[in-house]
Amino acid sequence: MEALPTSLCHMVAMPFPVRGNINPMMNLCKLLVSNNSNIHVSFVVTEEWLSFISSEPKPDNISFRSGSNVIPSELICGRDHPAFMEDVMTKMEAPFEELLDLLDHPPSIIVYDTLLYWAVVVANRRNIPAALFWPMPASIFSVFLHQHIFEQNGHYPVKYPENGDKRVCYIPGISSTRLADFALNDDSNRSKQMMQYFLKGFEWIHKAQYLLFSSIYELESQAIDVLKSKLPLPIYTIGPTIPKFSLIKxxxxxxxxxxxxxxxxxxxxxxxxxxxxxxxxxxxxxxxxxxxxxxxxxxxxxxxxxxxxxxxxxxxxxxxxxxxxxxxxxxxxxxxxxxxxxxxxxxxxxxxxxxxxxxxxxxxxxxxxxxxxxxxxxxxxxxxxxxxxxxxxxxxxxxxxxxxxxxxxxxxxxxxxxxxxxxxxxxxxxxxxxxNSIANGGSAHTDFNAFISDVMHL
CATH class of the missing domain: 3.40.50.2000 (Glycogen Phosphorylase B;)
Structure with a gap:
């Protein structure tokens, strides 16, 4: 396998295979390569998703890569959400690792969706640095990180509608919130399954080297400050990761x-x-x-x-x-x-x-x-x-x-x-x-450049 020149960074991006997670990961990759031409991205999707998005425009230094398609198309389309989640969480690790051996160049870093904990397992096994990408608000990250507090207070799962209106303010960095407004806090089987998958992902966050929030610090400053004080890995609030048209009014x-x-x-x-x-x-x-x-x-x-x-x-x-x-x-x-x-x-x-x-x-x-x-x-x-x-x-x-x-x-x-x-x-x-945050010198612009600098020095 031919090595990349030492000035180049080969990033492998592994998004969760739904549109709402693929889009921000792709936008992040486009922003990275547009800001530094020495970053090359292998963007990993299932064969089904490759057929959906392969014709979408992208920079030359982003390439789509696909392994074995382990998720049936009817599950990709969301008709059976529990089965879809089960397949994503249990059947994609092996094809992903096999794909790494087929790449033209060894990965410098793997950027993965938080829910896909097996991606950081693979990265650790191969001594590849990993960056955890969180495509939801940083506040929700804090909610999941402190999920045990709900149980300590007898508020998990929430019984609807008896106490859904009850407001609590014991989650660090989160203002007073109705119990009904917290993620996956109800007693349905689907939510319980989803909660277990999220908590499994959170068990592995300490094995990543970087944490990226697709948000703006000024929107969620209290939650982000709490997370920075509690987590040992560097945190970058890199901005909204939306299409660049956001600045072309x-x-x-x-x-x-x-x-x-x-x-x-x-x-x-x-x-x-x-x-x-x-x-x-x-x-x-x-x-x-x-x-x-x-x-x-x-x-x-x-x-x-x-x-x-x-x-x-x-x-x-x-x-x-x-x-x-x-x-x-x-x-x-x-x-x-x-x-x-x-x-x-x-x-x-x-x-x-x-x-x-x-x-x-x-x-x-x-x-x-x-x-x-x-x-x-x-x-x-x-x-x-x-x-x-x-x-x-x-x-x-x-x-x-x-x-x-x-x-x-x-x-x-x-x-x-x-x-x-x-x-x-x-x-x-x-x-x-x-x-202002994503403009030159703003908080997101500064964090974004800091992350680029770090990965280019791996």
Whole structure:
């Protein structure tokens, strides 16, 4: 095997194989190689994911690599989440290690998703430095790190709805939070299984050499300070790891010209008048809830752009030729959020979407679904005060009815209303904080460069 020149760093990136984890890892790799041409990345995906993303644009010094496909395609698509998780956690280690022997150059470092603890096991076995990449908020990392405190206080698992509304403030670095808003804290079998996988990953964090947070220090300073005081490995809060378009506010062309008509549609709408709606790519609200949302939007006369993926065709039938709205399967989300006609974001509160909206300065209507999303919603509404909850109660199966949605959407999209005015002002202030952080000399820019310097000296 031919060795790389000593001035080059060969990074192997191992994301968790779902879109919400692959995207931030890829964005991180693109940022790394764009800032230092001596970094070369082998980006590891399953064969199924390789077929999905191989045609996506990327720099020349990032190459896709794939090992044996051990996860059936129906599991990749999320139809059987417990089986998918079981396969990822138990069947991918051996193909990943075999792939390392097939690379053109030995790895200088492995960057892996925290949940994939077996990646650091392999790295340790081969004496390869490992960087742990956490694609959720640093605050959620602190929650999992201190999970034992819930058990000590008799709050794990949470019984719904009896004590979901109870607020606690005993997790270091975390402000007062409803028990229902903590990740995977309920008593369902699915959440218990997921919790065990996360805690298994946390058992191995001390074996990594670096910890990377896809966040901004100023957003989560208390939690990050706690983690820096408790963990022995270097911590880098490297910024939002979103597409570089976040800094190109005046570029008029959408990244996919085949979909330029939705940008043209946005161009024709008044400033701040359009509600953007996207409920994520992996988990989803119920069909009954989607029907209530659709009926409410049609009755509200509020302009909207709804990205509904597999539900798009059905929703077009429900809404008909609605003159105030546009329903699509896909869009360039960051470009949409950065468009001046967008006045709000109805969001499932996934961390990637949250970061993009914060950088774009767009306020939120939150309807979280699973894992970190309820806590992300809590941060938006209670800590940062840049959003409103669509659903206030903690009952998981409660439908938010059409009439309530109509009232909420009207209030939220009223640019002159007191509630909306305050939220919009805070959204713009938070946007400025985010942009300053990733600008030259900002906290994220400094940490990002420090990480590059460290890996180039391995």
């Amino acid at each position: 005046n570029d008029p062309k959408p990244s996919n010209t085949n979909h330029s008509y939705y940008i043209e549609w946005l161009d024709s709408q008044p400033i701040g008048s359009v509600l953007y709606i996207a409920q994520g790519s992996f988990f989803s609200v119920s069909s009954a809830q989607i029907d209530e949302i659709a009926a409410a939007l049609c009755a509200s006369n509020v302009r909207f752009l709804w990205i509904a993926r597999s539900e798009a065709s059905r929703l077009k039938e429900i809404c008909g030729a609605h003159h105030m709205g546009l329903i699509m399967e896909w869009c360039d989300q960051l470009r949409v959020l950065s468009h001046p006609s967008i006045g709000g974001f109805w969001s499932h509160c996934g961390w990637n979407s949250t970061k993009e909206s914060l950088v774009a300065g767009v306020p939120f209507l939150t309807l979280p679904i699973y894992i970190d999303q309820p806590f992300n919603s809590k941060m938006m509404v209670e800590d940062w005060k840049v959003g409103c909850r669509v659903k206030e109660d903690v009952k998981r199966d409660t439908l938010v009815k059409k009439d309530k949605i109509v009232k909420l959407v009207h209030e939220f999209m009223d640019l002159d209303g007191e509630l909306t005015r305050d939220i919009r002002e805070r959204s713009k202030k938070l946007q400025k904080i985010c942009l």
